[in-house]
Amino acid sequence: MASTVGQTITCKAAIAWEAGAPLSIEDIEVAPPKAGEVRIKIHHTGVCHTDAYTLSGKDPEGAFPVVLGHEGAGIVESIGEGVTSVKVGDYVVALYTPECRECKFCKSGKTNLCGKIRATQGKGVMPDGTSRFKARGKDLLHFMGTSTFSQYTVVADISVVAVTPKIPTDRSCLLGCGITTGYGAAVVTAKVEEGSNVAVFGVGCVGLSVVQGAVKNKAGMIIAVDVNDGKEAWARKFGATHFVNPTKLSGKTIQEHLIEMTDGGCDYTFDCTGNVGVMRAALEACHKGWGESIVIGVAAAGQEIATRPFQLVTGRVWKGCAFGGIKGRTQLPGLVDDYLNGELKVDEFITHRQSLDGINTAFDQMKEGDCVRCVVDMQ
Numbered sequence: 001m002a003s004t005v006g007q008t009i010t011c012k013a014a015i016a017w018e019a020g021a022p023l024s025i026e027d028i029e030v031a032p033p034k035a036g037e038v039r040i041k042i043h044h045t046g047v048c049h050t051d052a053y054t055l056s057g058k059d060p061e062g063a064f065p066v067v068l069g070h071e072g073a074g075i076v077e078s079i080g081e082g083v084t085s086v087k088v089g090d091y092v093v094a095l096y097t098p099e100c101r102e103c104k105f106c107k108s109g110k111t112n113l114c115g116k117i118r119a120t121q122g123k124g125v126m127p128d129g130t131s132r133f134k135a136r137g138k139d140l141l142h143f144m145g146t147s148t149f150s151q152y153t154v155v156a157d158i159s160v161v162a163v164t165p166k167i168p169t170d171r172s173c174l175l176g177c178g179i180t181t182g183y184g185a186a187v188v189t190a191k192v193e194e195g196s197n198v199a200v201f202g203v204g205c206v207g208l209s210v211v212q213g214a215v216k217n218k219a220g221m222i223i224a225v226d227v228n229d230g231k232e233a234w235a236r237k238f239g240a241t242h243f244v245n246p247t248k249l250s251g252k253t254i255q256e257h258l259i260e261m262t263d264g265g266c267d268y269t270f271d272c273t274g275n276v277g278v279m280r281a282a283l284e285a286c287h288k289g290w291g292e293s294i295v296i297g298v299a300a301a302g303q304e305i306a307t308r309p310f311q312l313v314t315g316r317v318w319k320g321c322a323f324g325g326i327k328g329r330t331q332l333p334g335l336v337d338d339y340l341n342g343e344l345k346v347d348e349f350i351t352h353r354q355s356l357d358g359i360n361t362a363f364d365q366m367k368e369g370d371c372v373r374c375v376v377d378m379q
């Protein structure tokens with residue numbers, strides 16, 4: 001096959017022309033990578049609730065037309081000038097949380113958030129302020145620095161990590177967001193301790209991954225909280241010891257119930273719903289003096305969290321994380337090793353599959369409640 005290096009590639013992508021409308025599968029022109037950039041042939045992408053959130057128009061940073069998708073894996077097709085971290089033919093996972101290792105954030109040792117390209121990423125353009133995508137003669141915006149709903153995408157070199165080809169791309173793509181986010185929240189951000197009591201609000205892909213992380217760190221009680229009874233079997237399969245449906249409690253709140261169950265409150269709670277009322281309940285279900293609540297869910301524009309300040313005065317801690325607090329270029333290969341050694345569940349999350357033509361069905365399935373993750377075959 002003729003080399004595509006240095007050429008504009010015409011391929012298929014799922015384009016979001018406007019908020020609230022189905023994605024349109026059509027030809028897209030993908031320009032070659034500029035200096036410090038990498039063009040990836042995307043093999044597989046997951047569909048995450050954050051894609052649906054931005055498509056819905058509720059994301060204050062959402063802008064259109066755009067190529068969504070941020071849970072993707074594939075092969076490096078070509079690299080721009082000066083790129084040394086990956087090479088043509090490498091199997092890679094796209095990283096919506098980049099890692100430059102040079103900025104104030106990266107050097108702090110306190111966070112996985114990288115500041116180097118966050119401003120342009122949030123505006124939907126590459127670090128030089130321009131787009132690599134064109135369709136119907138118009139520039140399209142990038143999304144979360146990754147845009148994995150295209151057969152080819154261009155990302156900054158700090159937004160990609162090479163992984164061993166031993167992990168198939170239909171599995172490694174899920175390490176690009178949902179699994180890593182929940183697992184990292186438990187293991188890296190909260191650092192759940194042996195014997196500690198944990199409550200996980202919302203046990204979709206992210207919440208089940210928190211459960212997996214809590215099991216890894218040998219938590220005591222792992223209480224899954226979900227309004228969908230169908231999630232109980234899923235939560236127990238991943239290691240939850242208890243399940244509570246908050247809509248079935250009578251005469252008490254979920255926080256009161258959890259405080260009773262745990263003799264004073266949980267050591268760690270996690271919001272994996274994006275519902276600000278749930279975030280409050282999760283904080284208030286924490287043990288006085290030390291309980292920590294981790295916000296993972298993404299809430300819509302205009303939503304705010306509230307609690308009595310007394311909850312914090314009396315020692316509960318409210319924090320949050322993106323991508324679980326995991327530094328993608330440094331730590332993702334280790335998670336791949338854990339998967340290959342049978343120590344990290346990934347296959348179990350895949351409940352649905354679609355081709356690129358079926359990507360709108362993937363969005364519908366994600367909202368149905370029996371879907372943990374749908375993986376889209378992009379080629």
Ligand SMILES: NC(=O)C1=CN([C@@H]2O[C@H](COP(=O)(O)OP(=O)(O)OC[C@H]3O[C@@H](n4cnc5c(N)ncnc54)[C@H](O)[C@@H]3O)[C@@H](O)[C@H]2O)C=CC1
Nearest residue numbers: 050181202204205206226227228272274296297298322323
């Ligand atoms: N901070 C980060 O880096 C990331 C955040 N997210 C966000 O995490 C959230 C969860 O994502 P997924 O697991 O993919 O979603 P999901 O929809 O698969 O799971 C959410 C679960 O919450 C349950 N739920 C809904 N309302 C509830 C309530 N009031 N009480 C208890 N359970 C309730 C649902 O039944 C469902 O099982 C989303 O808001 C998503 O945007 C996702 C990935 C990364």
Ligand SMILES: N[C@@H](CCC(=O)N[C@@H](CSC=O)C(=O)NCC(=O)O)C(=O)O
Nearest residue numbers: 048050059060061097118177298322323
């Ligand atoms: N754009 C939204 C915020 C969306 C958000 O919080 N994204 C998370 C990842 S969610 C993945 O599925 C994230 O990485 N946040 C950190 C960041 O720097 O964006 C808004 O403006 O509300």
Ligand SMILES: [Zn+2]
Nearest residue numbers: 048050177178
């Ligand atoms: Zn996501």
Ligand SMILES: [Zn+2]
Nearest residue numbers: 100103106114
């Ligand atoms: Zn950085």
